[in-house]
Amino acid sequence: MKVFYEKAKVISLKRIGDSYLEIVLENRNIARWGRPANFVLIKGWENYDPLLARPFDIVQADGETGRFMLVIKVTGRGTRLLAKLEDKSEVSVIGPLGKAIEDFSISRIGLLVRGVGAAAVVLLAEKARERGIEVYTFLSASTGSRLVCRELLEKYSTEIEIATDDGTIGYHGDARERVSAYLDEPGFDRLYTCGSRRFARFVKDMDKQGRIEGYLFLETYMACGMGDCHGCAVGKATGEGYYLVCKDGPVFRSSDVVID
Amino acid sequence: MKVFYEKAKVISLKRIGDSYLEIVLENRNIARWGRPANFVLIKGWENYDPLLARPFDIVQADGETGRFMLVIKVTGRGTRLLAKLEDKSEVSVIGPLGKAIEDFSISRIGLLVRGVGAAAVVLLAEKARERGIEVYTFLSASTGSRLVCRELLEKYSTEIEIATDDGTIGYHGDARERVSAYLDEPGFDRLYTCGSRRFARFVKDMDKQGRIEGYLFLETYMACGMGDCHGCAVGKATGEGYYLVCKDGPVFRSSDVVID
Amino acid sequence: MASLEVEIAGIRLKNPVMPASGAYEYSEERKSFFSPGELGAIINKTIFLEKRIGNPPPRIVETPCGMLNAIGIPTGGIEDFIETQLPKMESFGVPIIASVAGNSIEDFLEVSERVAETGKVSFIELNLSCPNLSEGIEWARDRKQLFSVIERVKASVDIPIIAKLSPMVSDVAEMAAVSEDAGADAVALINTYKGMVIDIEEKKPLLGNLTGGLSGPAIHPLAVYAVFSSYRKIKIPIIGIGGIASWSNAVEMILAGATAVGIGMYNFVNPMVMKEVIEGISNYLDDNGFNSVKEIVGLAHRLG
Amino acid sequence: MASLEVEIAGIRLKNPVMPASGAYEYSEERKSFFSPGELGAIINKTIFLEKRIGNPPPRIVETPCGMLNAIGIPTGGIEDFIETQLPKMESFGVPIIASVAGNSIEDFLEVSERVAETGKVSFIELNLSCPNLSEGIEWARDRKQLFSVIERVKASVDIPIIAKLSPMVSDVAEMAAVSEDAGADAVALINTYKGMVIDIEEKKPLLGNLTGGLSGPAIHPLAVYAVFSSYRKIKIPIIGIGGIASWSNAVEMILAGATAVGIGMYNFVNPMVMKEVIEGISNYLDDNGFNSVKEIVGLAHRLG
């Protein structure tokens, strides 16, 4: 797959709540070629500390305007620097990376996401709907202000259920309970999850029980993002060796990988 | 001497020509205690690269407003980052550092400066004039747009001669020739120089010939700025060991030090 | 325009820039940026005779101006190398260096012979210095062992041998000299330094393998010293590796005594770095009035 | 609030934080930030018997996340130390470590004896690892020499001895074990790594001394490993030094096995760093439910 290493211009940067950023960037190639499950490596600072570029999911990609969007949780040194980017400044971007989801020969998918994990599935929801697939989204967070990509997911989902641990918005409790209510009726051809280890274990369980085909968006430390460094290993369920999250993933069938 | 390690707020940052910055910072202690020949160490970035703070002369210091000014030539990684500072952002500052010029029991001084070396003598000119000392300034640069601190030096000098290598402004040629014209009449009690190795050699020569008391503002790589690291060594003219530019200087009697 | 050509053991490289082993795959993705055919030479990630799966994750962690890796050399083994990797590498038409390692001298011999028999590689690089294997660095630490592994491989293959050494020794220059005495045609300096990060939340080492190898700009001044000090002790060419992130870093290496340079982890940060380094060296030579990169190899020793 | 007290060779330090030798003077300027009396211990820049002027400039250069220094230990010698420095240091009322070095075992003995005779210092630290002296690191590289210098100093003074070791050896843990066997009461790990920067304009080494010692955040993961690996081999306390720039860096060192930590070059960047580290360790202990810093020394080995 062709990968680009180019500059992208900051079109807008919006702070959402106290810890999220929504960044719109301009780069024709990423915008044109970004597909569901693709991510980019972003470096928005000079000098060697932080040294590595940071991986983020492509949340929106519009080939016509040449713009794409990222939603970023500010957690550490790199994301703090990204939070300081000014409009019209430039960042370097490597992408699109990762194996895109290309197979849409299905009729109904479920998306179970938490926190910034929601960013991973927006483009999937959009593209699935374009193809007439039904999208059921279960969006969760500890509290209302931590709900990420809510509007976009509302737009692209056939149905959306929101759950917060403290009940500020939506269902007061665990989103898994809401998913369970749908597992048999209408049922999903595939259930994707991102953003919570507990959710991943749940999906793996349901998959094992044969109730769904479960898919996990995985995150690991990454250096190269394209299979050179072998840094992003995740154990194969067979026990024999590892997959590379950047190249073999980031999405894996839940039964294929070891999670702890 | 008491040294402060504090934040300073960026009040304004002005680009002058293509390679100079004029930064006004707010910090009461530096503004209050900054004296001629004092400098500060500035770090205006997070993270460890660049690692060391950068030394700059205090150009103006106003105890009443709590503001001080630096004039910075953008040359490398650190100064490029400083050039990007936004208004109201904060930098860390360590200072005032260096041995201030305290002895003003004289009646006439000459200042022979080139390029950003001019920044070193502005506060000296100001304080000398306040004490009724005559200040003759010889301000030089390769070309007119590289004349630094011209307005301030015009303000504080009794007389000012400008020289540019290309003649765009002032005398077309070497400022040393202009200095020479004044050496006997009116003559200087002290001649300070900064910003050019050739000027430093000239002042050393004149000093040796007994025509003036010559003083050099020296610059070296610095880490600590206060005598801990022993990194800023300059050879003693006696051949026996070294002075520390940060602690014993930055101003030295030209006959005391080795320059190459 | 100055010539970028250099020679190692009589083999011409059209320029002195190559990847460091283990940091660059000859993938479609990489070809997006430039063709590996533009490099002076190409090298594979170290292979062993047998298949290996590598270390448990986490395998990498960022450190100040560097990264630790504890990959542990996953490899498909010699068969996979010959059948899958080598044909891909051949297609670029530049000299191929085969990086090999083993758990015993016999392993080193066998994998080297198998590689040499293909007739398709120009050099064998003996990775004697992987800090992520239990005995990985020992090869480059013990003078006798170092001498004998090199001597025996040299005797059993008819292509030039590069010894890749570890900086984690008392004096890497001495080990370079041992390598030369044993018959190495060149040395590659340096592999990574063993380091670790402790996760203060978990209160245990962060990497799955506990320790990892430090690479990146952080180690560049140490790598330059390794090259500089070795250049004074040996006559065989040095491939300078460690923390190169720009053409000027590469020029430093060459001035210190490297005939060629290898670039590792910075390929991850800037996929164009090797091409930029080739161009940067070329411009530097032109700007400074040199006709060939060979003129500046070791130039920093003139006044030393 | 958790106790920060630690003990080295029976001497109580009220907290585990001290300067690393050569990076902190007991000057009026430094007292602007906090009193050295707040530290666990204080240490001088290494002294020799005789006066020394140090190396020609440039003596320092910044590198990625680090700096090279080639100061070359200017010192007023033992007389100056006793007459000028020691009285200043005494005034802070905390244990004093006297860092000493020599060009021969006899020098080490004499300077140590002279220092011990003053009755004013709590420890002698033998700097066996200065990379800027022609034979500086050799002390820490040769097992026999290391053993005998420590053994002989130990026999001739009645205060505890700290051996400051170099990481530029095959295995620093082994050298720590040699130091323990020879009678050292503690080891200080690590001194700087030899490195260099080439000035590509001038085409020669940038530092006056050609090479310098690398310190700063760049080397922190290497220093943590040195401490971690030594902790497994020795029982005497370790003073962990190298690249500490924050309380979390210090906590890493302690979890890896350091009883106390020394902070060097980061005092230049953040004059408050040592005080911040003391507070940070204290908060970490409280937040994690520990009663004493002693409980976390070497904790990262539990699962190792």
Ligand SMILES: Cc1cc2nc3c(=O)[nH]c(=O)nc-3n(C[C@H](O)[C@H](O)[C@H](O)COP(=O)(O)OP(=O)(O)OC[C@H]3O[C@@H](n4cnc5c(N)ncnc54)[C@H](O)[C@@H]3O)c2cc1C
């Ligand atoms: C394929 C992929 C897609 C991702 N998509 C998004 C997204 O759309 N939005 C978002 O907010 N975050 C996303 N993440 C996580 C994001 O990359 C990290 O939060 C970010 O790198 C943290 O950087 P930092 O410098 O602020 O943190 P620091 O803790 O300072 O980072 C230190 C190092 O750890 C790595 N790191 C830290 N946390 C993570 C993590 N959770 N996963 C992987 N590496 C980490 C960093 O990349 C860096 O190398 C994604 C991660 C992966 C692997």
Ligand SMILES: Cc1cc2nc3c(=O)[nH]c(=O)nc-3n(C[C@H](O)[C@H](O)[C@H](O)COP(=O)(O)OP(=O)(O)OC[C@H]3O[C@@H](n4cnc5c(N)ncnc54)[C@H](O)[C@@H]3O)c2cc1C
């Ligand atoms: C006492 C003193 C006062 C100074 N006053 C001024 C001033 O008022 N205005 C001004 O523009 N410049 C001044 N300088 C020079 C200024 O400190 C350097 O230009 C600046 O540090 C360059 O930083 P950089 O990161 O952009 O360059 P880099 O080249 O990236 O810096 C790399 C390293 O070299 C050091 N360095 C580079 N050039 C110099 C230099 N000429 N002198 C000392 N260290 C250097 C840096 O501090 C840093 O450690 C002064 C220097 C000293 C020692």
Ligand SMILES: Cc1cc2nc3c(=O)[nH]c(=O)nc-3n(C[C@H](O)[C@H](O)[C@H](O)COP(=O)(O)O)c2cc1C
């Ligand atoms: C992810 C990674 C994997 C590596 N794998 C190998 C390897 O298989 N064989 C080898 O000889 N060196 C290996 N190295 C070391 C590099 O070849 C190189 O010596 C080292 O990283 C220093 O160069 P750098 O700072 O440019 O990365 C690896 C380095 C990295 C970062």
Ligand SMILES: Cc1cc2nc3c(=O)[nH]c(=O)nc-3n(C[C@H](O)[C@H](O)[C@H](O)COP(=O)(O)O)c2cc1C
């Ligand atoms: C400028 C400077 C001078 C030093 N001088 C000495 C010294 O005289 N004696 C000594 O044992 N170590 C000396 N060191 C080494 C430090 O004590 C310390 O071991 C090393 O710098 C690593 O710690 P750091 O990364 O915190 O600086 C010096 C370090 C620096 C930066």
Ligand code: FES
């Ligand atoms: S991030 Fe390098 S192989 Fe996946």
Ligand code: FES
């Ligand atoms: S800069 Fe550290 S002693 Fe002068």
